[in-house]
Amino acid sequence: MIELDRVGKAYPTRQGVTHAVGEVSLAIGAGEFVSIVGPSGCGKSTLLNMIAGFLPPTAGEIRVDGQLVNGQVPPKLGYIFQKDTLLPWFSVRKNVALGLKFQGVAPDRIASRVAELLELGHLADFADAYPHQLSGGMRRRVALLMSLAVEPRILLLDEPFGALDTHTKTHLHRELIEIWRKLGQTIVMVTHDLDEAITLSDRVVVLSGPPSRVLLDERIAIPHPRDVFTLRETPQFTAHVQSLWSVLGQQFRAAA
Structure with missing residues (x-):
């Protein structure tokens, strides 16, 4: 590879x-x-x-x-940097969906894909939280899910x-x-x-x-x-x- x-x-x-x-x-x-x-x-x-x-x-x-x-x-290809790149004005759900929106994925597919990933990352209960409301570990999980969303x-x-x-x-x-x-x-x-x-x-x-x-x-x-x-x-x-x-x-x- x-x-x-x-x-x-x-x-x-x-x-x-x-x-x-x-x-x-x-x-x-x-x-x-x-x-x-x-x-x-x-x-x-x-x-x-x-x-x-x-x-x-x-x-x-x-x-x-x-x-x-x-x-x-x-x-x-997905890349996770030393410092997370979450947008502070976006909720967890919107941050995870960001790459899919740039790719022009249909809204219903974005919603289902984001829901799958939030379950996978044990973050479903924090979908509407904002980055400043999360712990450092949770922010790293969101950054990982942002990369996984585009299926690298x-x-x-x-x-x-x-x-x-x-x-x-x-x-x-x-x-x-x-x-x-x-x-x-x-x-x-x-x-x-x-x-x-x-x-x-x-x-x-x-x-x-x-x-x-x-x-x-x-x-x-x-x-x-x-x-x-x-x-x-x-x-x-x-x-x-x-x-x-x-x-x-x-x-x-x-x-x-």
């Missing part, structure tokens, strides 16, 4: 050229959940933005569903739960796994949280410090369904933390 072939990104500066992304090759299959981790400044979000077509690579090629990404957003085949997540407390984050992990298992999107997530990456993902990719390259691409051998509340107590989880941290920790030490 997503192929990165020796992708790099460099920026001109007064001191010369800064290579944010060195050379990254990666293949992500349809329906996979892949998380990308690495030290600050290694180009994780830059990679995500290049996959989305927001930024052009300065080296290599990116293909989505076999088509070259060349400065245009691939079709059927690919979902890109840029540290979607970074600002939330552990309790709220864990509940959202459970809901995201539930939604992904039902809808089957290909998901690529950037995160600083190694536990989060292991909990949610089929694979975790570790990037080096800049100019970044792939140091480790580890398949998470924990079967579904996963109980996010007890997963950290299992020996499989501990083994993955140790394996991934042995590589990631070296990058943090090098950056320090």
